[in-house]
Amino acid sequence: MDYNKITGSVAAPLGFKASGIHCGIRRNRTKKDLALVVADVPCTAAALYTQNKVKGAPLIVTKNHLENGRAQAIICNSGNANTCNADGLDIANAMCEAVGKALNLLPEDVVVASTGVIGQPLPLEPITSAIPALAATLSDNGDDDAVEAIMTTDTRKKEIAIKFTLSGRECTIGGIAKGSGMINPNMATMLCFVTADADISADMLHEALKDCVASTFNMVSIDGDTSTNDMLTILASGKAGNATITQKSADYNTFKEALEVVMTHLSREVARDGEGATKLVECFVSGAADIKTARTVAKTVIQSSLFKAAMFGSDANWGRVLCAIGYAEAEVDVNKVDVEFESAGGVIDVCKNGAGIDFSEEAARNVLVRDEVRVNINLNSGDATATAWGCDLTYDYVKINGDYRT
Amino acid sequence: MDYNKITGSVAAPLGFKASGIHCGIRRNRTKKDLALVVADVPCTAAALYTQNKVKGAPLIVTKNHLENGRAQAIICNSGNANTCNADGLDIANAMCEAVGKALNLLPEDVVVASTGVIGQPLPLEPITSAIPALAATLSDNGDDDAVEAIMTTDTRKKEIAIKFTLSGRECTIGGIAKGSGMINPNMATMLCFVTADADISADMLHEALKDCVASTFNMVSIDGDTSTNDMLTILASGKAGNATITQKSADYNTFKEALEVVMTHLSREVARDGEGATKLVECFVSGAADIKTARTVAKTVIQSSLFKAAMFGSDANWGRVLCAIGYAEAEVDVNKVDVEFESAGGVIDVCKNGAGIDFSEEAARNVLVRDEVRVNINLNSGDATATAWGCDLTYDYVKINGDYRT
Numbered sequence: 029m030d031y032n033k034i035t036g037s038v039a040a041p042l043g044f045k046a047s048g049i050h051c052g053i054r055r056n057r058t059k060k061d062l063a064l065v066v067a068d069v070p071c072t073a074a075a076l077y078t079q080n081k082v083k084g085a086p087l088i089v090t091k092n093h094l095e096n097g098r099a100q101a102i103i104c105n106s107g108n109a110n111t112c113n114a115d116g117l118d119i120a121n122a123m124c125e126a127v128g129k130a131l132n133l134l135p136e137d138v139v140v141a142s143t144g145v146i147g148q149p150l151p152l153e154p155i156t157s158a159i160p161a162l163a164a165t166l167s168d169n170g171d172d173d174a175v176e177a178i179m180t181t182d183t184r185k186k187e188i189a190i191k192f193t194l195s196g197r198e199c200t201i202g203g204i205a206k207g208s209g210m211i212n213p214n215m216a217t218m219l220c221f222v223t224a225d226a227d228i229s230a231d232m233l234h235e236a237l238k239d240c241v242a243s244t245f246n247m248v249s250i251d252g253d254t255s256t257n258d259m260l261t262i263l264a265s266g267k268a269g270n271a272t273i274t275q276k277s278a279d280y281n282t283f284k285e286a287l288e289v290v291m292t293h294l295s296r297e298v299a300r301d302g303e304g305a306t307k308l309v310e311c312f313v314s315g316a317a318d319i320k321t322a323r324t325v326a327k328t329v330i331q332s333s334l335f336k337a338a339m340f341g342s343d344a345n346w347g348r349v350l351c352a353i354g355y356a357e358a359e360v361d362v363n364k365v366d367v368e369f370e371s372a373g374g375v376i377d378v379c380k381n382g383a384g385i386d387f388s389e390e391a392a393r394n395v396l397v398r399d400e401v402r403v404n405i406n407l408n409s410g411d412a413t414a415t416a417w418g419c420d421l422t423y424d425y426v427k428i429n430g431d432y433r434t
Numbered sequence: 435m436d437y438n439k440i441t442g443s444v445a446a447p448l449g450f451k452a453s454g455i456h457c458g459i460r461r462n463r464t465k466k467d468l469a470l471v472v473a474d475v476p477c478t479a480a481a482l483y484t485q486n487k488v489k490g491a492p493l494i495v496t497k498n499h500l501e502n503g504r505a506q507a508i509i510c511n512s513g514n515a516n517t518c519n520a521d522g523l524d525i526a527n528a529m530c531e532a533v534g535k536a537l538n539l540l541p542e543d544v545v546v547a548s549t550g551v552i553g554q555p556l557p558l559e560p561i562t563s564a565i566p567a568l569a570a571t572l573s574d575n576g577d578d579d580a581v582e583a584i585m586t587t588d589t590r591k592k593e594i595a596i597k598f599t600l601s602g603r604e605c606t607i608g609g610i611a612k613g614s615g616m617i618n619p620n621m622a623t624m625l626c627f628v629t630a631d632a633d634i635s636a637d638m639l640h641e642a643l644k645d646c647v648a649s650t651f652n653m654v655s656i657d658g659d660t661s662t663n664d665m666l667t668i669l670a671s672g673k674a675g676n677a678t679i680t681q682k683s684a685d686y687n688t689f690k691e692a693l694e695v696v697m698t699h700l701s702r703e704v705a706r707d708g709e710g711a712t713k714l715v716e717c718f719v720s721g722a723a724d725i726k727t728a729r730t731v732a733k734t735v736i737q738s739s740l741f742k743a744a745m746f747g748s749d750a751n752w753g754r755v756l757c758a759i760g761y762a763e764a765e766v767d768v769n770k771v772d773v774e775f776e777s778a779g780g781v782i783d784v785c786k787n788g789a790g791i792d793f794s795e796e797a798a799r800n801v802l803v804r805d806e807v808r809v810n811i812n813l814n815s816g817d818a819t820a821t822a823w824g825c826d827l828t829y830d831y832v833k834i835n836g837d838y839r840t
Contacts, residue, residue, distance in 0.1 A: 079761070080757065080760035080761045081759075081760040081761070081766060081768050082756050082757060082759065082760030082768045082788070083760075109753075111753070112753060112756055112785070112788060112789050112790055113789060113790065114789045145751075145753060146751075146753025146754070146756065146757065147752060147753040147756070147785070147789070147790035148790065149790075255757065256753075256756070256757050256760055333739070333831075333835070334835055337831070337832050337834075337835030337836050338835065338836070340832060340836045341835070341836030343836065345551075345552075346553060347515075347517070347518060347551060347552025347553040347662075348552070350488050350518055350552065350553070350662070351486065351488060351552060351661065351662050353487075353488065354486035354487040354488030354489075354662055355485070355486045355487070360487060362487050362488045379518070379553070382488070382518060383518050383519060383520045383553070384518055384519065384553035384554065384555075421832055421835075422832055422836075423829045423832050423833070425739075425743070425832070426743050426746060426827055426828055426829050426831070426832060427829070428743075429739070429740055429743030429744065429747070429827075430743050430744065430746045430747030430749065430828075
């Protein structure tokens with residue numbers, strides 16, 4: 029599947045516009061806190077949600093709205109998760125009604141999302157007051173404002189758009205994501221909104237989303253905390269004019285590959301921007317007996333606090349990698365495990381058959397000081413592979429989370 | 435079960451002596467790094483080991499030695515875990531032989547343990563050279579040196595001894611533990627050595643140890659990393675002269691309760707001294723449908739990085755408690771959950787029926803700034819309870835683990 033990266037994100041596919049403004053949920057007036065994404069036709073739609081038993085009210089409303097596989101707009105605020113609030117469902121529903129009224133849409137065709145602190149009432153007034161202005165500023169390049177408006181402790185915008193060809197027609201997929209802490213997606217993810225102009229049924233859209241999330245967002249962990257508000261949504265406008273995808277055809281596979289490119293990019297960007305992170309850490313597991321083992325080992329290593337702290341210190345403490353492999357809930361012969369560290373600084377072998385080998389500490393440090401570091405683990409027990417993404421554990425993670433709320 | 439705390443630890447029970455010195459595994463000459471505990475008669479003995487698939491060589495040797503339920507001495511070094519080393523078993527066996535030779539014991543009656551960095555060869559020479567001096571300095575109050583010698587990043591000695599009565603005879607149990615990072619015991623624990631002068635069969639000793647570990651060390655988590663070298667050992671000299679405990683009698687229950695006092699104390703002390711910790715955090719879960727649910731919820735909350743960072747900041751961010759309950763692998767009706775914070779500073783309700791309630795931030799802060807803080811969670815779904823212990827996540831945890839090895 030050939031593709032080209034282009035500028036923009038969710039407003040890049042045909043039929044979509046976006047906008048973002050400061051409405052007043054956040055005290056800081058220079059920080060946008062309300063985003064809108066709208067299609068000019070009803071879209072097929074699919075979503076995946078957190079598996080946390082505590083679910084944000086917006087997720088419950090969205091799930092209800094997407095039961096018919098159709099949506100036309102997305103409203104999302106940052107600064108408040110609208111979760112564990114007695115009036116949460118009322119507020120989330122009212123947000124959809126306000127968008128419906130402003131854009132002449134059914135409230136049921138609106139996807140609603142909220143992100144920020146849990147358990148503080150979300151005031152409705154700033155949102156409803158701002159929606160007319162938000163609707164009035166919708167544009168083809170408003171996605172740059174929208175991606176800013178969904179950020180919380182994020183320090184970087186996570187956005188991408190790619191063009192590819194689907195049975196002779198040019199198609200575009202765009203996506204934005206937010207997420208920096210409370211990140212250990214399971215089944216669904218932090219907030220991620222994807223748009224596409226391909227013509228594809230809601231069922232196939234859901235299938236493609238499920239397939240891609242297993243190897244992308246579900247392989248990201250910042251801190252092992254699965255959020256209450258994780259949500260991943262895709263809307264497809266059908267404007268590319270390809271023959272409608274209604275089954276697992278060659279076109280479906282092409283679409284899925286393109287979607288995986290978008291979601292892999294956003295997953296890496298989320299990991300790179302983990303709260304307080306100074307580096308993106310990638311764990312590549314090969315030689316696993318099956319893919320489940322590969323994924324479990326990769327994700328267990330990427331989640332180890334001790335390994336993450338060692339990465340912060342650029343310390344080639346591979347014993348912590350072995351330790352994490354040893355407590356991973358997977359069948360592994362630890363006496364067969366090889367470990368190496370890799371980056372733009374080079375590659376260094378540190379462990380062979382589960383035991384240490386001589387290596388230069390200086391050379392290892394030169395590999396580990398880079399801002400993208402990879403630990404390669406070969407289990408030497410099969411052909412399955414998996415990649416997980418995370419980041420280092422730093423002073424700033426503690427600082428950000430020690431006084432996030434007050 | 436009535437008991438009195440007394441001074442001392444593993445040398446307090448009748449028949450035990452201990453010592454500790456600097457032998458040279460650590461570069462810092464002022465830090466003791468080799469401990470010896472010896473009984474003047476063969477003891478019944480039992481142990482529990484890490485469930486990590488990567489196991490330190492000393493654990494494998496000890497497990498082998500304890501197959502007959504008998505031991506008479508414990509040798510333990512700090513500064514090097516003797517794990518993932520090609521010559522690990524040879525070194526561990528040689529340590530037992532050296533102790534056997536110096537004390538005229540069978541090497542098979544020696545328990546061996548090592549703690550420290552993984553994957554670096556452990557030099558034998560400093561240990562064998564020091565053992566004669568270690569044997570010569572054995573004394574009734576040498577346990578103070580022994581507990582110091584097993585410390586790694588620990589900042590406090592974890593030690594206790596209690597006296598109680600077993601069918602009319604005065605008995606003593608003493609214990610020492612070490613552990614500060616890589617702590618998430620599962621089935622067994624960090625290093626903990628317990629001695630007793632009760633007369634009890636090896637089978638009953640093993641049974642009592644298993645029973646007590648479930649509610650004590652297995653409920654501690656510092657960082658979610660299950661070590662490769664966790665080990666919990668108990669030796670009973672029989673010198674108290676009670677009728678031998680060979681079944682689950684009233685005496686067995688008394689002994690088990692006394693053992694639980696010792697192990698609970700050491701568990702709390704390990705949590706309090708978590709790497710970089712500024713406070714001991716206790717999570718008490720009540721109203722659970724069963725004890726498994728209570729334990730899973732308590733341990734999941736105590737392990738949440740976000741909750742731990744909030745405790746560091748004395749931030750009453752109860753949303754993170756709800757979030758952790760929501761992703762705990764247990765059946766919980768999140769709409770029934772009540773949460774309160776408690777300390778010597780007072781008690782404050784923050785969440786009722788899964789939703790926030792008004793509370794004074796200032797009053798909450800006054801509760802949370804203390805050095806022992808408790809979060810009480812009522813699931814309102816049954817009668818089972820559990821307590822888990824941990825600590826806050828701080829800058830110093832990152833500092834300690836960012837450059838531990840180099």
